[in-house]
Amino acid sequence: MRALLAEDDAILADALSANLQAAGFEVEVADNGAVAEYLLIRQSFDVGIVDLGLPMVDGLTVVSRVRQAKPKLPLIILTALDGLEHRVAGLNAGADDYLTKPFDFPELEARIRAVLRRSQGGEPASASTDDSPAATVVAQLQFDRDTRRATVAGQPIELSPREWLLLDLLLSQRRKVITKEQIAQAWSADLSESGGPSSLEVYIHRLRRKLEGSGVGIRTVRGLGYLLETQD
Structure with missing residues (x-):
């Protein structure tokens, strides 16, 4: 399974990438919103994990644009913003789940697998047919x-x-x-x-x-x- 991790904190990105790889994911890391949006739309991933506070293009905009381009791609927001208005905005933008920092990796992994199970009856998003074939x-x-x-x-x-x-x-x-x-x-x-x-x-x-x-x-x-x- 392929995961796109959009996170501009290099230390956190390295740690999450290592944990995701240990959990069986192939991980691509984007350190700004412009690259995250480009990769999520143009390449094939099973899940996107997006921080809200990204440079160049903010995470909320990335989620909204990717959701329009790929309605079935599972998207999870990671952020330190834990206010009700932020959670509502994230979910309304198209995120399937919203996880606030700090968090334990087992919870993130469980949430990823939950959204994957819900998406397309359990089929990985990369197996779907869209306008951007591999x-x-x-x-x-x-x-x-x-x-x-x-x-x-x-x-x-x-x-x-x-x-x-x-x-x-x-x-x-x-x-x-x-x-x-x-x-x-x-x-x-x-x-x-x-x-x-x-x-x-x-x-x-x-x-x-x-x-x-x-x-x-x-x-x-x-x-x-x-x-x-x-x-x-």
């Missing part, structure tokens, strides 16, 4: 989010973490122009590579080369951003 095929390019594997004409291509996020964003919104700000936002949680938005052109150039022969290209739309398009 595997995307465009021309000779196949991109699989679950296995993190991409191929061109059946041949695997190696992508760095930022190239992967860039291609994922372009594919998920391939009929829209993607701005530099959107790309920078998607990259913001990745600390494995140096360089900021000023190096974007380098990554675009590298990705274009790796997509050669796929029938898919990246067009620069001057003053706006980039657009993924099929080539004749």
